[in-house]
Amino acid sequence: MSIIYFLIGCSVLLALLFLLAFFWAQRSGQNDDLYTPSVRILLDDEPEPHDKK
Amino acid sequence: MTESTVTETTICYHCGDECLSTAYAEAEKHFCCQGCKSVYSILSANNLCSYYNFNEHPGLTRARTDKRFDYLDNAGIVKELIDYADDNVTIVTLYIPHIHCSSCIWLLEKLNKFNPAILHSRIDFLKKQLHIKYDSQQLSLKQLVELLFDIGYEPAINLQDVIKKQNTIKDNLVQRIAVAGFCFGNVMLLSFPEYLGLSSLEQSFKHFFGWLNILFSLPVVFYSGREYFVSAWQNLRNKVLNIDFPLALGIAVLFIRTVVEIANNAGAGFADTLCGLVFFLLVGKFVQRKTYHHISFERDYRSFFPVAVQVIANGVETPVPLADLKIGQRIVLRHNEIIPADAILLKGDALIDFSFVTGESIPVDKTLGEIIYAGGRQTSEAIELEVVKPVSQSYLTQLWNNEAFTRQQDNRMQTFNERVSKYFTYVLLAIALGSLVFWLPTSLNRGLAAFTAVLIVACPCALALSTPFTMSAALSIFDKNLFYLKNTAVVEQLAKIDTIVFDKTGTITTATDNNISLNGALTGHQKQLVYSVCSNSNHPLSRMICQYLGNIEKLPVNHYKEMPGKGITAFIGDDEVKAGSGQFMFGMFNEEKGSTKVHLMVNGAYLGNFSFKQNYRDGLQKTAAELAAYQMFLISGDSDHEKEALQPVFGSEEQMNFNQSPQNKLGFVQLLQHLKGKVMMIGDGLNDAGALKQSDLGIAVTDNINNFSPGCDAILDGRSFNKLPAFLRFAKSTVTIIHCSFAISLTYNLIGLSYAVTGNLSPLTAAILMPLSTATIISFTTIATHFAAKRRKLA
Numbered sequence: 001m002s003i004i005y006f007l008i009g010c011s012v013l014l015a016l017l018f019l020l021a022f023f024w025a026q027r028s029g030q031n032d033d034l035y036t037p038s039v040r041i042l043l044d045d046e047p048e049p050h051d052k053k
Numbered sequence: 054m055t056e057s058t059v060t061e062t063t064i065c066y067h068c069g070d071e072c073l074s075t076a077y078a079e080a081e082k083h084f085c086c087q088g089c090k091s092v093y094s095i096l097s098a099n100n101l102c103s104y105y106n107f108n109e110h111p112g113l114t115r116a117r118t119d120k121r122f123d124y125l126d127n128a129g130i131v132k133e134l135i136d137y138a139d140d141n142v143t144i145v146t147l148y149i150p151h152i153h154c155s156s157c158i159w160l161l162e163k164l165n166k167f168n169p170a171i172l173h174s175r176i177d178f179l180k181k182q183l184h185i186k187y188d189s190q191q192l193s194l195k196q197l198v199e200l201l202f203d204i205g206y207e208p209a210i211n212l213q214d215v216i217k218k219q220n221t222i223k224d225n226l227v228q229r230i231a232v233a234g235f236c237f238g239n240v241m242l243l244s245f246p247e248y249l250g251l252s253s254l255e256q257s258f259k260h261f262f263g264w265l266n267i268l269f270s271l272p273v274v275f276y277s278g279r280e281y282f283v284s285a286w287q288n289l290r291n292k293v294l295n296i297d298f299p300l301a302l303g304i305a306v307l308f309i310r311t312v313v314e315i316a317n318n319a320g321a322g323f324a325d326t327l328c329g330l331v332f333f334l335l336v337g338k339f340v341q342r343k344t345y346h347h348i349s350f351e352r353d354y355r356s357f358f359p360v361a362v363q364v365i366a367n368g369v370e371t372p373v374p375l376a377d378l379k380i381g382q383r384i385v386l387r388h389n390e391i392i393p394a395d396a397i398l399l400k401g402d403a404l405i406d407f408s409f410v411t412g413e414s415i416p417v418d419k420t421l422g423e424i425i426y427a428g429g430r431q432t433s434e435a436i437e438l439e440v441v442k443p444v445s446q447s448y449l450t451q452l453w454n455n456e457a458f459t460r461q462q463d464n465r466m467q468t469f470n471e472r473v474s475k476y477f478t479y480v481l482l483a484i485a486l487g488s489l490v491f492w493l494p495t496s497l498n499r500g501l502a503a504f505t506a507v508l509i510v511a512c513p514c515a516l517a518l519s520t521p522f523t524m525s526a527a528l529s530i531f532d533k534n535l536f537y538l539k540n541t542a543v544v545e546q547l548a549k550i551d552t553i554v555f556d557k558t559g560t561i562t563t564a565t566d567n568n569i570s571l572n573g574a575l576t577g578h579q580k581q582l583v584y585s586v587c588s589n590s591n592h593p594l595s596r597m598i599c600q601y602l603g604n605i606e607k608l609p610v611n612h613y614k615e616m617p618g619k620g621i622t623a624f625i626g627d628d629e630v631k632a633g634s635g636q637f638m639f640g641m642f643n644e645e646k647g648s649t650k651v652h653l654m655v656n657g658a659y660l661g662n663f664s665f666k667q668n669y670r671d672g673l674q675k676t677a678a679e680l681a682a683y684q685m686f687l688i689s690g691d692s693d694h695e696k697e698a699l700q701p702v703f704g705s706e707e708q709m710n711f712n713q714s715p716q717n718k719l720g721f722v723q724l725l726q727h728l729k730g731k732v733m734m735i736g737d738g739l740n741d742a743g744a745l746k747q748s749d750l751g752i753a754v755t756d757n758i759n760n761f762s763p764g765c766d767a768i769l770d771g772r773s774f775n776k777l778p779a780f781l782r783f784a785k786s787t788v789t790i791i792h793c794s795f796a797i798s799l800t801y802n803l804i805g806l807s808y809a810v811t812g813n814l815s816p817l818t819a820a821i822l823m824p825l826s827t828a829t830i831i832s833f834t835t836i837a838t839h840f841a842a843k844r845r846k847l848a
Contacts, residue, residue, distance in 0.1 A: 001255070001258075004258065005261070008243075008265070011242075012265075015238070015239060019232070019235045022231050023228060026227060026228055026231075031227070032177070033177045033178070033180075035179050036177055036178040036179070039155050039158055039178060040158055042155065043107065043155060043159045
């Protein structure tokens with residue numbers, strides 16, 4: 001049963017890793033603007049030139 | 054002057070406005086003005102015409118084409134504006150009100166195609182901000198702003214940039230929630246075996262799990278929950294008992310008892326309850342915080358006055374920052390610029406639009422030598438003025454020297470939570486000490502167990518959550534109905550109001566749709582004549598007449614002569630058409646007080662006039678009737694010519710006050726407050742700013758949320774004006790909901806206490822009771838609030 005010590009250690013370490021990843025995302029401002037990227041991704045770099053008129 | 058005969062409407066390719074002339078066309082595309090056309094030329098020269106493919110007519114109409122950014126050469130001003138600068142790279146954040154569609158994002162993030170010196174540009178769409186990193190060796194801020202202006206995105210620049218400040222306030226609440234949530238999850242995992250029962254074989258784990266739990270509780274108590282201790286301590290020192298005190302006490306007791314139990318191998322401790330408590334409390338805080346990215350509630354005159362003004366000295370124009378403007382200096386103001394200080398008109402035709410100040414949208418003519426108060430916007434050609442008062446001392450801005458603005462007060466009324474938590478704390482401490490004293494003769498251990506159990510179980514978690522969750526649900530309901538509240542405390546204030554003071558112009562009247570009516574009959578031909586003449590003028594009244602007459606075929610106009618601010622004469626074929634003010638048409642003429650009229654004459658024969666009156670907002674009468682339970686007053690800076698029309702709305706004459714200065718308005722609100730009224734002020738312009746600030750609840754009404762609105766507690770979109778009675782009733786319902794949820798959380802506390810006073814509180818009971826009460830409160834408040842909103846027809 002001592003494997004539990006190891007497994008719990010692993011799970012806590014993994015969870016800590018995710019927590020740190022979240023901290024990093026927060027610090028680097030990834031959650032500051034939650035709207036613009038959703039529009040930006042839809043804009044093609046060079047859309048097909050077609051005239052509306 | 055343009056001569057044109059457009060028969061069908063053409064729409065400007067850039068901005069989508071109607072083209073009144075065919076003079077501006079390029080590559081088979083029509084434009085309404087030179088400005089729009091030049092934007093198109095710049096974009097097409099840079100191969101960026103895809104801009105027009107994402108959205109139809111993404112541009113903003115550009116009546117103005119002259120640039121006025123000379124003040125950006127002033128190093129002092131530039132320094133205030135930029136975020137960061139070193140030898141090569143400068144970073145600046147600009148607020149661009151026009152950002153509104155995906156085309157804007159596309160274009161503004163491609164700025165370096167225009168100028169390679171722009172290294173990087175990023176839009177924050179909701180905040181309407183553009184972050185630019187550029188090479189300051191090759192590009193100055195002035196050139197950058199001019200480029201933005203050229204492509205139709207003029208940044209709004211002012212030194213007191215509140216929006217920017219408001220959006221940069223950062224704390225680590227999210228991170229504290231993350232830590233608490235992380236620990237909560239792990240502790241739950243480690244506590245479960247204990248609850249399910251460990252066999253004798255696994256007893257060694259018990260100790261291990263216990264110490265791990267303590268380890269996880271440490272960051273929860275000392276990082277995530279730290280603010281509760283700080284706040285409780287500060288309040289104790291100020292001799293105030295607020296809800297943070299029992300919360301901090303609960304957290305501390307939970308932690309100490311957990312450590313003691315585990316260290317003595319006496320039990321499993323309450324680590325899961327502790328982490329859950331802090332986690333839910335912080336989530337409550339997070340929910341309560343509502344941010345409107347593009348709305349600011351703290352604006353004063355500085356955020357809408359220009360940064361600098363052109364001063365003439367010895368025939369040379371130099372930009373001078375507003376703060377350095379002195380009495381006696383001669384300033385030049387061009388079309389669309391704002392008068393920054395009280396000044397005497399020296400030269401030019403002043404046609405001043407005071408809509409920012411009073412809400413009145415029809416511009417006013419001023420004659421030479423007249424004093425023009427600060428805050429007006431010049432709508433005709435360039436004028437020269439002599440400053441007679443410094444910026445901060447003008448008729449309008451001296452309002453901000455009033456003590457109402459220096460007083461630092463967030464909430465002018467105590468919230469229910471604040472009032473109740475004081476008594477709650479006393480009762481809680483009494484019960485805890487009572488049970489300690491009761492058990493002490495029997496056993497010290499039992500006494501301490503009972504004492505701590507009471508503090509743990511009665512920890513007002515549900516109570517602390519009831520207000521934030523109810524209020525945030527209420528706030529989103531208001532938000533949906535175009536009513537934007539500064540914070541959650543405003544809802545409770547709204548429920549307590551018993552006196553309402555209205556401003557007139559712009560508040561109960563609409564600023565936009567001026568009611569234009571034609572007095573007299575015109576034949577079809579005469580209409581055509583008037584339309585043709587008026588369509589040549591840029592005067593707002595002429596434009597309104599054109600709009601009123603609709604789309605008529607234009608006739609060629611000769612000998613067009615416009616006397617700015619007075620009237621127009623022109624010939625069409627052999628017909629002489631005159632349109633203008635009474636004075637212009639007949640020499641001496643006494644216009645009816647308070648009305649604006651344009652008289653018409655063809656070949657010397659008087660045809661009648663157009664009169665412009667303000668429209669009252671839709672359903673004003675009905676709204677007022679529904680508000681009959683409140684004391685209502687009208688306070689207006691205008692003369693009393695509309696008294697009779699407003700009599701049925703406000704009842705008696707005593708409730709209407711006319712000819713009031715901004716200071717008077719503030720004083721009137723103060724007077725009502727002395728008479729023990731809870732005053733809500735509803736206004737719109739800068740002249741109401743004092744009264745809005747002084748009142749218990751200031752609401753600014755605006756027809757466009759992005760426009761300027763003075764500092765206030767809430768901003769109401771004009772379209773929702775008639776929902777005001779429903780808003781007030783709904784606010785009262787939310788307070789009732791808070792009372793109910795308070796009763797629910799008390800019931801849970803009593804159930805818990807019945808266990809706790811005996812000293813036999815098992816960790817499992819606490820671990821079930823705490824999340825259960827929290828879940829009940831959250832679901833009850835959310836459902837009840839939405840139900841209340843449905844009943845008021847707000848959801």
